[in-house]
Amino acid sequence: MSTTENTTGRGTKDVHIGDDSAIAREAVLPAAGGSDPRPLAAPTTSVNPIQRDHATTIFEKGVEGRRAFVAPATGVPEVALDEILPAKLRRTTPARLPQVTEPELVRHYVRLSRRNFDLDTGFYPLGSCTMKYNPRLHERVGALPGHSRLHPFQTQDHAQGALEVMYGLERQLAEVSGLPHVCLQPSAGSHGELAGVLLARAYHEARGENRRKVLTPDTAHGTNPATVTMAGLEVVKVATNPDGGVDIDDLRAKADDDVALIMLTNPNTLGIFDPNIEEIASIVHGVGGVLYYDGANLNAIMGITRPGDMGFDIVHFNLHKSFTQPHGGGGPGSGPIAVSDRIAPYVPVPVIRREELAPANGAAAEHRFELISDPADLPGGVDGGEPGSRSIGKLRGFQGNYGVFVRCYAYILSLGGSGLKDASEVAVLNANYLLAKLEELGVREHLPLAFGTRCMHEFVISGGPMKRDLGIKTLDLAKRLLDHGFHPPTVYFPLLVEEALLIEPVETEARETLDAFAEALAEILREAAEDPTIAQNAPYSTPVRRLDEAGAAKKPRIRQAIA
Amino acid sequence: MTRYTTATDADREAMLAAVGVASIDELLAEQIPQALLLDRPLDIPEGLSEQEVNAELGRLAAKNTSAEDEVTFLGAGMYDHYVPSIIDMLLGRSEFLTPYTPYQPEVSQGGLQVMFEYQTAISELTALPVSNASVYEGPSAVAAAAYLAKLVNSKTGIVVSAGVHPHTIQTLETLAVGYGSTVTVVPLKDGVTDLDAWSAAVDGDTSAAILQQPNFLGAVEDVQALSDAAKDDSPAVVIGAYDPITLGVLAPPGETDVDVAVGEGQTLGNRLDFGGPSFGFFAAREAFLRRMPGRIAGETVDVDGRRGFVLTLQTREQHIRREKATSNICTSQALNALAGVVYLGWLGREGLPELANLLVQRTHYARTTLAAVDGVELLHDQPVVREFALRLPGVDVPQLVAYVQDHGVNPGLALSRTHAGVHDDGLLVALTEQRTKEQIDELARLVGEAIQSQRSGTTDAAARTEVSA
Numbered sequence A: 001m002s003t004t005e006n007t008t009g010r011g012t013k014d015v016h017i018g019d020d021s022a023i024a025r026e027a028v029l030p031a032a033g034g035s036d037p038r039p040l041a042a043p044t045t046s047v048n049p050i051q052r053d054h055a056t057t058i059f060e061k062g063v064e065g066r067r068a069f070v071a072p073a074t075g076v077p078e079v080a081l082d083e084i085l086p087a088k089l090r091r092t093t094p095a096r097l098p099q100v101t102e103p104e105l106v107r108h109y110v111r112l113s114r115r116n117f118d119l120d121t122g123f124y125p126l127g128s129c130t131m132k133y134n135p136r137l138h139e140r141v142g143a144l145p146g147h148s149r150l151h152p153f154q155t156q157d158h159a160q161g162a163l164e165v166m167y168g169l170e171r172q173l174a175e176v177s178g179l180p181h182v183c184l185q186p187s188a189g190s191h192g193e194l195a196g197v198l199l200a201r202a203y204h205e206a207r208g209e210n211r212r213k214v215l216t217p218d219t220a221h222g223t224n225p226a227t228v229t230m231a232g233l234e235v236v237k238v239a240t241n242p243d244g245g246v247d248i249d250d251l252r253a254k255a256d257d258d259v260a261l262i263m264l265t266n267p268n269t270l271g272i273f274d275p276n277i278e279e280i281a282s283i284v285h286g287v288g289g290v291l292y293y294d295g296a297n298l299n300a301i302m303g304i305t306r307p308g309d310m311g312f313d314i315v316h317f318n319l320h321k322s323f324t325q326p327h328g329g330g331g332p333g334s335g336p337i338a339v340s341d342r343i344a345p346y347v348p349v350p351v352i353r354r355e356e357l358a359p360a361n362g363a364a365a366e367h368r369f370e371l372i373s374d375p376a377d378l379p380g381g382v383d384g385g386e387p388g389s390r391s392i393g394k395l396r397g398f399q400g401n402y403g404v405f406v407r408c409y410a411y412i413l414s415l416g417g418s419g420l421k422d423a424s425e426v427a428v429l430n431a432n433y434l435l436a437k438l439e440e441l442g443v444r445e446h447l448p449l450a451f452g453t454r455c456m457h458e459f460v461i462s463g464g465p466m467k468r469d470l471g472i473k474t475l476d477l478a479k480r481l482l483d484h485g486f487h488p489p490t491v492y493f494p495l496l497v498e499e500a501l502l503i504e505p506v507e508t509e510a511r512e513t514l515d516a517f518a519e520a521l522a523e524i525l526r527e528a529a530e531d532p533t534i535a536q537n538a539p540y541s542t543p544v545r546r547l548d549e550a551g552a553a554k555k556p557r558i559r560q561a562i563a
Numbered sequence B: 001m002t003r004y005t006t007a008t009d010a011d012r013e014a015m016l017a018a019v020g021v022a023s024i025d026e027l028l029a030e031q032i033p034q035a036l037l038l039d040r041p042l043d044i045p046e047g048l049s050e051q052e053v054n055a056e057l058g059r060l061a062a063k064n065t066s067a068e069d070e071v072t073f074l075g076a077g078m079y080d081h082y083v084p085s086i087i088d089m090l091l092g093r094s095e096f097l098t099p100y101t102p103y104q105p106e107v108s109q110g111g112l113q114v115m116f117e118y119q120t121a122i123s124e125l126t127a128l129p130v131s132n133a134s135v136y137e138g139p140s141a142v143a144a145a146a147y148l149a150k151l152v153n154s155k156t157g158i159v160v161s162a163g164v165h166p167h168t169i170q171t172l173e174t175l176a177v178g179y180g181s182t183v184t185v186v187p188l189k190d191g192v193t194d195l196d197a198w199s200a201a202v203d204g205d206t207s208a209a210i211l212q213q214p215n216f217l218g219a220v221e222d223v224q225a226l227s228d229a230a231k232d233d234s235p236a237v238v239i240g241a242y243d244p245i246t247l248g249v250l251a252p253p254g255e256t257d258v259d260v261a262v263g264e265g266q267t268l269g270n271r272l273d274f275g276g277p278s279f280g281f282f283a284a285r286e287a288f289l290r291r292m293p294g295r296i297a298g299e300t301v302d303v304d305g306r307r308g309f310v311l312t313l314q315t316r317e318q319h320i321r322r323e324k325a326t327s328n329i330c331t332s333q334a335l336n337a338l339a340g341v342v343y344l345g346w347l348g349r350e351g352l353p354e355l356a357n358l359l360v361q362r363t364h365y366a367r368t369t370l371a372a373v374d375g376v377e378l379l380h381d382q383p384v385v386r387e388f389a390l391r392l393p394g395v396d397v398p399q400l401v402a403y404v405q406d407h408g409v410n411p412g413l414a415l416s417r418t419h420a421g422v423h424d425d426g427l428l429v430a431l432t433e434q435r436t437k438e439q440i441d442e443l444a445r446l447v448g449e450a451i452q453s454q455r456s457g458t459t460d461a462a463a464r465t466e467v468s469a
């Protein structure tokens, strides 16, 4: 058992970590969340016995004979199973699912929920993830039966409202991206990337070219290179220049007529807007390549600048980032793509079209929305050049994560064009303010900005000096932040920055929250200067403490053994 | 200032001063080349108040005919199952709804344990030892499984039964272009995969042999026979796409030599949502564990010896391995998978077989009742569990669908929509526990009436066309 002393002098006694009897004696901790004004007692353990009880699974809670579900009567004349389903096709032993009652089920999962940190409760500056407030209106409208109980094979005349939502969202996203055609189908950002790389392939192949290379900067998110491999192409890395942008000389050296596309994020994962983007575009276009924009960082630029105007041909959106789809602990998301005219013929099917109907005797003009799955049904057919006429096919079932579309459409209606711009502007302001605050508090002495002097909506600081001067790593800092009630930033990404912390404060966070976060970082550094072991052994207040990840991977236990 | 943006004018002034710029424009102009700054407002109307947006989304919802508005027998991949109330409550909790992927396990034990329980439930359901924590949805899960097969055996042939959902086949064809495989479709015979053609198609170059259970036409396949045939002298990985609900009564993949079982998870506690979000499940033989796509939660202990859960085997994943990753998937469907595990816990060990049996009985009744209608035949007479296909020779099926819908019942999918030229007179009818005997009887009556009116040439639809012409 490790014993740690309270060194902050803020009114708690020593606590033996890991001693359950200590729980009852603990002082009050702040609830998770930056703007909580209560003083921090640390290091200590949590006061909340629910959060720290021994983990038992729903399977372990089962008792023979307990159940929640009561089936309705079949209500039809029953036939012996043998007569309708031969025994050899049937299951002989039932799946060993939990045996619990509904009250137990509810208690189990509610208690589990309390072992999670969440955005509604506290600041979540996870860089590249855009953890902005998720309006509850969206959950309400998403749950309306007209949306949530609409069958994806409903005949189109009976799904005009849904098609209108999708058409409207397509138009909005086209306007935000500056690219004319949108396909909503991909399920998340990486799925959109896969669509994009396949589109670029199809575009080149239609011109009789078999280009193999995909340029990706070393700041790229892991999904970019992983996608390239799945799409059967080769990654060629491009270096980053001292300002955090693409190294133009390296790009020139690598741009040749075997380049299918370049995948870029702008601002990139350093939070730096690449000022050379037009030159990059002209170099890649010059060798006949396509430009792909990873839209994970769109929250920096909505209404300010547009990927289409920068020269990009294909963009994906992460609707679960800039457009408020709640992240759900790892999805669902949605990753629509927008494309330029030259890529449009290849987009996945179905495509949505708005057909104008002839007005019936003097009535107002009417329209109808249509989903077209077969390119032959488009005006001009497969040779007509319409979006989808030379479609690469489908990326998944049906037309995409419609429930997400409803939420994001509601969001864009709420904000409007100027509201989207305001959101991005404040996201950028908040990030720069936080940078200034960190400077003011002396934090950047140990955690310097990795590149540049300003940033867009996020920035990267390096924990290298902190590690050398104070003896704590970025991981320690992150874990200690948990005791302060904050979710840590993204850590150890991007890979080219030593001990990286990628911080994205988003526009929905108040200045006081940013101040409190900055002060927490300063406090951790102060504390580390006195006693680095505190951070090194953090966290103390969480449902569990540092976990043995190496052991978990060495001998994977990924399911419950059930009797 | 907009509804969700927190900075007041005074905040902005103070923050700009702290940053040392006069305006946000200056801050942006310092970083973005002038030529690229959008010199006009976005062409998107001004924002609306909450109540206005609420009303607009309500107006749009009202333009749809949902399963609340009609009695629906539509299925073909997604089904109108009852979603228990506790799922709405649990999924609406901030602690499940609003966190990101659990990158900090100390404060994500809830989500991680849910994943672990989910993996356990999927393993139990499929009788396969390893499961990931979810992929996007059904059809792309099949393509992901075929990619795994390619990683495992480096072969390039994908053999897929024509009984597999057409969206799945299309998805496979699209994504297989990427990883350099070619797709061969094996026809059906009497409603199920033609075993001879299947055996002939699978050979030494076959990477993956793919079937669906029950198949798209509702027929129960003899999976054991198909996997035996596929493994005879071939390196093929046998992949089964399953409707998980039917595993309450059908032999599980792990007991019929299926190597990878995937499928659409919508039937497990998820809404229809016009096609998504739902989740895809992905379970496999132990040997494939380190090639699986997606997140996997594992059990471990913390420094104090306390039981806990972490994301594990991450060296498969894109954020570690980049171009060498086994998949590019990142954000997946965690919240939908939570609905899945809660639903399976709610059904429980006895409940799942009971529900499946209920479906079998009502489906049998519906099939018999409809087949007795004059003008209706079975498209195949294979065993069925929850869905079946009919033929209506000489009937314009889309028009029949419109007629029956006009009477408040959606009779199912006109197969001309997915199998034009093959099953133009086909109708695919699905059952859930929400469809009662009375509704089935009403469906049969309306189908009979629609056929009669088409025969006598006075359909409502035709009458309407005349009026509007």
Ligand SMILES: Cc1ncc(COP(=O)(O)O)c(C=O)c1O
Pocket: A128, A129, A188, A189, A190, A191, A221, A223, A224, A265, A269, A294, A296, A297, A318, A333, A335, B329, B330, B331
């Ligand atoms: C820069 C960047 N690109 C791509 C992705 C992948 O997006 P998704 O998780 O939606 O697949 C992410 C998100 O994690 C990201 O931050």
